[in-house]
Amino acid sequence: MPYCTSCGAEYKQGAKYCGECGASTEGDSAAPIRRSSAGAAPGSGSGPEIELWQGKPAGISDRLKGIIRLNTTTYTITSQRIMVKTGLIGKDVEEIELLRVNDFSVDQSIMQRILGIGILTVFSDDASSPQLILRRIRHPQTVKDALRKAVRDEKIANNISYREQI
Known part of the structure; x- marks a missing residue:
């Protein structure tokens, strides 16, 4: 790399x-x-970058890993981007700007619904990661709704509108 x-x-x-x-x-x-001390890039129309949500995988095995500090995956949603950080020794960071997000999907099996977790898939036009998957997150529908609002706010702040082609 x-x-x-x-x-x-x-x-x-x-x-x-x-x-x-x-x-x-x-x-x-x-x-x-x-980035300024508030976190915004100069000239960006959306203002300072604010952390909206942060979480870790919350499945049964992930909770056990968390006890011994081996759950090294962290999901972060800010007012400008989505980040997935993984790795114990080496770090891997996947990132998608909210301006590139196109759609979302939430999947929950019966067992996941019982545990209150699910999978949130983010679809984007980002070349390096067109699908970003947040696995086994708590309250996935609530996270999706917060992400949807952040994407809409970011696109409005940057004067981006949708046009469907027929």
């Missing part, structure tokens, strides 16, 4: 920006996107 020339963090092949510092990966001359 390639490494960022600005901060040295590892990023996935084909990513346009470093997930750690925001530097462009498509050339050495591009400067990283600087």
Whole structure:
């Protein structure tokens, strides 16, 4: 895997920006996107980045892993992006900007409904991860509704509207 020339963090092949510092990966001359102390990139129409929800997989085996601190997957939804961080020693970060999100899907088996968990799938037009899956999250319908509102707010803030082609 390639490494960022600005901060040295590892990023996935084909990513346009470093997930750690925001530097462009498509050339050495591009400067990283600087975030203000509030977290917003200069010129962004949506204001500061605010954490809306954070969770971990909550299945039975995940809860046992959590006791001995081996549940290393963290899901984060902010007002601008969705992040999935995994890894005990090495870290893998998948990220989708809310502006790229197209649709959502919630799946729950009978056992998952009893446990109050489910799978939230996010569909996007992101080249590196067109489907982002949040597995075994608590209250998946509530998380989906919060994510839907955040996506709509972000698209409104950036003057993005939908047009259906016939």
